[in-house]
Structure formats: C-alpha cells, structure tokens
Amino acid sequence: MTGRWAPSPTGEFHLGNLRTGLLAWLFARSCDTKFLWRFEDLDGAVRSEFYDLQLRDFQSIGLDWDDSVVRQSERIALYQDAIEDLKQRSLTYRCWCTRREILEAAAAPHSHLPEGAYSGKCARLTAKQIADYERTGRDPALRVITESQIIQIQDRQLGAFEGAVDDFVLCRGDSTPSYNLAVVIDDAEMGITEVVRGDDLLPTTPRQVYLFELLGLRSPTYAHVPLVLNESGDRLAKRDGAVTLKDRLTLGESELDVLNHLLASLGMSNVDSFQELRDTAQVFDPSNLPTSAWVFDL
Ligand code: GLU
Numbered sequence: 384m385t386g387r388w389a390p391s392p393t394g395e396f397h398l399g400n401l402r403t404g405l406l407a408w409l410f411a412r413s414c415d416t417k418f419l420w421r422f423e424d425l426d427g428a429v430r431s432e433f434y435d436l437q438l439r440d441f442q443s444i445g446l447d448w449d450d451s452v453v454r455q456s457e458r459i460a461l462y463q464d465a466i467e468d469l470k471q472r473s474l475t476y477r478c479w480c481t482r483r484e485i486l487e488a489a490a491a492p493h494s495h496l497p498e499g500a501y502s503g504k505c506a507r508l509t510a511k512q513i514a515d516y517e518r519t520g521r522d523p524a525l526r527v528i529t530e531s532q533i534i535q536i537q538d539r540q541l542g543a544f545e546g547a548v549d550d551f552v553l554c555r556g557d558s559t560p561s562y563n564l565a566v567v568i569d570d571a572e573m574g575i576t577e578v579v580r581g582d583d584l585l586p587t588t589p590r591q592v593y594l595f596e597l598l599g600l601r602s603p604t605y606a607h608v609p610l611v612l613n614e615s616g617d618r619l620a621k622r623d624g625a626v627t628l629k630d631r632l633t634l635g636e637s638e639l640d641v642l643n644h645l646l647a648s649l650g651m652s653n654v655d656s657f658q659e660l661r662d663t664a665q666v667f668d669p670s671n672l673p674t675s676a677w678v679f680d681l
Contacts, residue, residue, distance in 0.1 A: 386411035386577045388441075388448065389421040389566070392433035396440050397626040398679060399581075399611030399619040402645045406608050406672075407579040408446045412664035419573055420448040423566070424456045425559050440628045444642040445657030453573065455565050462560035465568050465598060466553050469527060474597070475553060477523035478505035479516045497586075500549040503531065522556040527594070534589035539606035540669065541582070546589035563590050571600040582607040583618070606669065609676040611648075619679050626679065648677040 388407045390400065411418035420441075422434060438452065469475050480488075480501070488504065489496040496502060506528065508516070516523065528550055535545045552561040560568075570578065570591075585607045595602035611619040619626060625634055631641050642660065643653040650673050654660045 384411075384414060384416035384576050385419060385574045386416045386579060387419045387421055387570070387573065387575050389423050389569075389580070390437055391423045391426055391428075392430065392437055393426060393428040394430075394433060394621065395627045395629070396437055397611075397619055397621055397623075398628075398631075398641070398645065399626075399677075401440065401444060401628065401641075402611055402648060402677065403579075403581050403608060404441055405444070405446060405642075405645050406649070408448075409664050409667045410577060410579045410606060410669060412661070413667035416577060417449045418447075419450055419453065419575070421453040421569060421573065422455065423562070424454055425562075425565060429456075443628060443638045444645070445638070445660045453569070455569065458565075458569070458572075459560070461568050461572060462554075462565050465564065466525065466560065468598070469553065470525075474528050475525050476506050476528060476550075477513075477516075478526045478550075478552070479519075479521055479523045480505060496549070497547045500547055501526065501551065503550050506550060522558075524552045524556045525554040526550040527553050527597070529593060534593055536588055536592055536605060538585065538588075539604055540672065540674070541585065541607055544585060544588070546586055548589050548593045551587075551590045563587060563594065567591050567594045567598070567600070570603055571595065571598070575603050577606070578603045579606045579608065581610050583610060608672070609674070612676045612678050614678060614680055616678075623679065649673065 386407055388404050390404070408418060410416070485501055486499070488494060488502045489498055489500055505526070529548050531550070532548055533545050534548050535543055538544050551563055553564045554560055588605055592602045613619050613623040621627065625631060628638070628641055639657070646653060650671060651663065654663055
C-alpha cells in the first residue's frame with residue numbers, strides 16, 4: 384500500500400491544507416502504508432520559496448513522509464511519453480477553443496454539459512477550419528477522445544459518485560501537461576494505491592479513472608475529505624485571517640496547539656506530544672470522521 388500528499392507549491396499552507404495533509408498522513412500511518420510526497424509544480428504560479436516552507440510546516444506539526452520528495456517539473460518526459468502513446472493510438476485531437484467559449488457552451492440553454500465540461504467541438508472541425516486555426520498561429524491544447532460517458536467511482540468516505548468524462552485536456556497550448564494527465568501518470572508510476580485529498584477534486588476523479596483504464600493502469604482507491612470553510616461558508620483562504628502556521632505561532636500558540644486544533648476538528652482527542660500522535664495514528668478510524676466541512680472559527 385502506498386499513499387501520498389501532492390500539494391502545489393503556490394503558497395504557504397493554511398490550516399485547511401494542513402488538515403488535508405494530516406488526514407492523508409493518518410490514513411497511511413494507521414495501516415502499513417508508505418507515504419510519499421509529490422510537488423505538483425507544473426503550474427505557472429509556483430514560487431521557489433514555497434517548496435521548503437511547505438515541507439517545514441508539515442514537519443513542524445509532527446508529520447513525516449518516506450523516500451525522496453518528487454517534483455513533477457522533473458518528470459516531464461514521463462508525461463510526454465504517455466501523451467505520445469495516446470497520439471499514436473489516434474485517441475487525441477487539437478483544440479483551439481478559449482476558456483470563455485467552453486464555459487459559454489456549457490452554460491447555453493439546452494446544454495446537457497456539466498459545468499466546465501467540453502462539448503467536443505474541435506473533434507468535429509473540417510480540414511478547412513483546421514487550416515484556418517493553424518494560420519492564426521495560436522497553439523492548440525491537446526484533448527483525449529472519450530465517449531463522453533458517465534463513470535461511477537466508489538469513494539471510501541463519500542460512497543458512490545457519478546461524474547461525466549468529457550474530452551478533457553491532456554496537454555495545454557503552452558505544452559504543459561494537464562493536471563489530470565500528470566496526476567494519473569504519477570500515481571501509477573509511484574505505485575500509489577490510496578489517494579486522500581480535498582473533495583474539490585471529486586468531480587474530476589472520473590476523468591482520472593477513465594485515463595487509468597485507457598492506459599492499462601490500475602487506479603488507486605480514493606477518499607475525498609471535506610475542505611475547511613470560513614465563517615461565510617466559502618473555502619478557507621489566507622485572507623480569512625490568522626490561518627497559517629506562522630500566523631498561529633505569532634498569536635502565541637505552539638505547533639502542538641495547532642496540531643491539536645486540527646485533531647479536534649476531526650473529532651479526535653488531543654495529544655501531549657508528537658510521539659503520541661504516532662500512537663493516535665495507530666487507532667485512527669476513517670469511519671469516525673465528520674462528514675461535513677470544518678468551519679474555521681478559532
Ligand atoms: N495538487 C493538488 C492541490 O494542491 C492536489 C492534487 C491531488 O491530490 O490529486 O490541490
């Protein structure tokens with residue numbers, strides 16, 4: 384068994400991120416599961432100082448990981464191989480649609496597309512239309528051809544979930560592999576058997592399961608956990624106040640206090656030391672976790 388934590392180094396962690404990381408760690412450490420760290424750093428918003436900061440914050444609240452830290456930015460060849468494989472199998476097409484066109488198509492009256500899903504428009508272009516787009520000099524994205532079906536997945540926390548699989552992007556116009564492609568290749572290559580992550584990623588999970596199958600790879604099990612919300616019910620963000628570890632330390636709390644806030648939010652007992660956290664992990668039972676979001680009101 385192998386689990387993982389796959390943050391994007393685009394900012395300092397807030398308590399919501401740390402709580403999801405703690406959960407992924409608890410799932411792994413409660414069984415004999417290896418726990419790996421992967422930086423999802425293909426995004427343009429990545430900043431170099433956040434790699435170390437994120438690792439340090441994670442360690443400061445008593446959490447650890449196995450093996451060397453993986454960075455997606457060092458594995459581009461792996462993603463390109465997979466994209467090439469799908470191209471060779473004639474399972475891709477180029478797409479020139481803008482983000483706005485895609486959103487408008489999904490929002491049009493009588494559209495049956497789920498929010499953000501792609502209509503398949505560029506799969507139906509004539510040779511003349513393709514030539515016209517090529518002349519614009521705009522770089523197209525690459526999409527995978529799917530049958531636009533609904534796929535059901537079994538989530539360990541949320542049960543059955545059905546989601547649409549559209550012709551999603553494999554590679555962006557600027558040649559960056561997409562999140563859905565990179566995550567599947569990495570989870571397979573790193574031997575991940577258990578994914579624990581925020582439930583904002585649940586809607587795209589059927590796409591990933593579809594891609595695992597298309598590439599002849601075994602998909603992991605999934606456990607999506609509720610995000611942390613602010614008092615207005617929106618997803619917690621840095622602007623909501625003292626929400627980072629550094630903020631809490633400045634207020635006079637200790638790292639252990641912060642860990643205990645997170646444990647309390649999970650309905651778990653406080654610990655007196657990081658060593659005790661290890662013992663707590665042994666008896667962690669995901670079926671006792673709260674099923675609704677934690678509203679941050681410390
Ligand atoms: N990198 C994603 C994030 O920071 C997580 C992706 C995943 O766990 O699959 O939200």
